[in-house]
Amino acid sequence: DGGITQSPKYLFRKEGQNVTLSCEQNLNHDAMYWYRQDPGQGLRLIYYSQIVNDFQKGDIAEGYSVSREKKESFPLTVTSAQKNPTAFYLCASSPRLARTEAFFGQGTRLTVV
């Protein structure tokens, strides 16, 4: 089935550690996105990528890094510089057109312990 796969579903991180969240899509979409969701809040854009080997900062990129070496993959690294990383992270993809809807993965819940 076509779709977006995020892994792991739950992730625990010790303070000072970097962790990487995986996002893979087989929809042949050019664009991919990472959003952060905090309780009672909407989704905030962390990073986005329109083509391979190119990505742009969103509204809350500090403390995060990404790579886009393959069209299908857009991993997100939460670095130790991110002071409040506990949140729900959603990955999305879409054709590179504003009029098309984005498709979302099932999310990764990251908790700092």
Next chain:
Amino acid sequence: AQKVTQAQTEISVVEKEDVTLDCVYETRDTTYYLFWYKQPPSGELVFLIRRNSFDEQNEISGRYSWNFQKSTSSFNFTITASQVVDSAVYFCALSVAGSARQLTFGSGTQLTVLP
């Protein structure tokens, strides 16, 4: 800059009641697209509808209907005869033509349908 406001943080209704979720947007662009997504407890966002700025026709899909009014910059969502399975967080979102940033989301409305 774009902005989406969903003023209703939480709504509770009893099953079979009708419920309307409000969405107000701001943009200076003349070509834009509005979306509604549903987020069930599992967490994944499920696409419900897309509407472009040149099409103000209301749309109905089963128990769901959408009212788009450019004059008031609103894109409201009504569920008729609500069911317990409708319980979820609903997000309204906006994108503008030519923007690579895709969606700007509202803060969401938590809908609880009680049996």
